Amino acid sequence: MRVPLIAGNWKMNTTVGEAIKLVKEMLPRLDEIDGVEKVLCPPFVSLAALKELIKGSSIKLGAQNLYFEEKGAYTGEISPLMLANLCEFVIIGHSERRQYFGESGELIGKKVLAALKVGLKPILCIGERLEENEAGRTEEVVTEQLRSSLAEVKKLDGLTIAYEPVWAIGTGKAATGGQANETISLIRHFISQLYNRSVAQSLRILYGGSVTASNSSEFIKQPGIDGALVGGASLDAKQFLSIVKQTSEISQTR
Ligand code: 13P
Numbered sequence: 659m660r661v662p663l664i665a666g667n668w669k670m671n672t673t674v675g676e677a678i679k680l681v682k683e684m685l686p687r688l689d690e691i692d693g694v695e696k697v698l699c700p701p702f703v704s705l706a707a708l709k710e711l712i713k714g715s716s717i718k719l720g721a722q723n724l725y726f727e728e729k730g731a732y733t734g735e736i737s738p739l740m741l742a743n744l745c746e747f748v749i750i751g752h753s754e755r756r757q758y759f760g761e762s763g764e765l766i767g768k769k770v771l772a773a774l775k776v777g778l779k780p781i782l783c784i785g786e787r788l789e790e791n792e793a794g795r796t797e798e799v800v801t802e803q804l805r806s807s808l809a810e811v812k813k814l815d816g817l818t819i820a821y822e823p824v825w826a827i828g829t830g831k832a833a834t835g836g837q838a839n840e841t842i843s844l845i846r847h848f849i850s851q852l853y854n855r856s857v858a859q860s861l862r863i864l865y866g867g868s869v870t871a872s873n874s875s876e877f878i879k880q881p882g883i884d885g886a887l888v889g890g891a892s893l894d895a896k897q898f899l900s901i902v903k904q905t906s907e908i909s910q911t912r
Contacts (some may be wrong), residue, residue: 694906785823826867
């Protein structure tokens, strides 16, 4: 059984003070919800303060990026070692990193390896752009992204994949549950070819892209979808709590 995971990707939002306030707003109720892994991914600068705040709770933290080198002259970068005792998860290869910061599949692969090496759990993001979707190239694009990012990765233990179609991110135009489930099935099938069936069956694959409290159950109900990577709605305590609660209820009926 794959335990569902709901992660909030706060992106470049919240000052440290705002991050603390947001976590305080959801903390007691979020902590109580079981049967779901709950992960908050604030900006780097808030990780230390939030680590203190969530101590002793069931809430986990993730970073939104890292660099693959352990240390050195890489001005402005954050290393896996620096994150290893601050958080458990790290988002890697988000489409905004690919789009605005030119991250290639090869670079993303190095980041995945570097994260796994220090025991961080990568949430590897993949997804096709609108024109690729319209040209019927979704499967080709996501499998190529997986191939390049996992080329050197021997074991997927601890890794989660997030399927985030770029056209659904921040647009309010989510995929349908059926569409997302279909692509996620293709992804799982491809993973079983790259590794084996049991690796593919135990791998968590999330959906991301305009997930809200109103549409999250449509995704979570799908048999192949193991949770969500939530952007905008994760900055709203009520919505995020509702998404996690609905996920917990659905998972109990499985
Ligand atoms: P939105 O939920 O704001 O569309 O963002 C999705 C996302 O990019 C999560 O990583």
